Amino acid sequence: METSRTNDMWQFIQSQNSHLRMTDLKVASLLGALTGITLAILIMIRWHRDGWSADLYLMSAMCIVGISAFFVYGSLVLARSKEDSPQSTERRRDPA
Numbered sequence: 291m292e293t294s295r296t297n298d299m300w301q302f303i304q305s306q307n308s309h310l311r312m313t314d315l316k317v318a319s320l321l322g323a324l325t326g327i328t329l330a331i332l333i334m335i336r337w338h339r340d341g342w343s344a345d346l347y348l349m350s351a352m353c354i355v356g357i358s359a360f361f362v363y364g365s366l367v368l369a370r371s372k373e374d375s376p377q378s379t380e381r382r383r384d385p386a
Contacts, residue, residue, distance in 0.1 A: 303362065303366070304366065304369065307363075307366055310366075312367065312370060312371070315363050315366050315367045315370070316363075316367055318359060318363040319359070319360050319363035319364040319366075319367060320360075321356075321359070322356045322357065322358070322359030322360035322361075322362075322363060323356070323357070323360040324356075325352070325353075325355075325356030325359070326353050326354075326356035326357035326359075326360060327356075329349050329350075329352055329353035329356060332349065333346055333349050333350060333353060336349075
């Protein structure tokens, strides 16, 4: 039951992002990673100095969103490259 629900959600994500080019997906993945890492470092610096506050909770949520974007868009890049891989291999084999 959970597997089919997860597959349905993944297919929905793929269909909603099917219009994006590979470079768009790669840039979104890299920006998500940079955002997540940067916010995590800022959170640790602020937490060490001041302790938990309301803005750190917001920064933590944004950090989680950035890291999630990295994984989602990175997975879309990998999935699309696997789909395109057999086609490009066939083109290289067939010189005509």
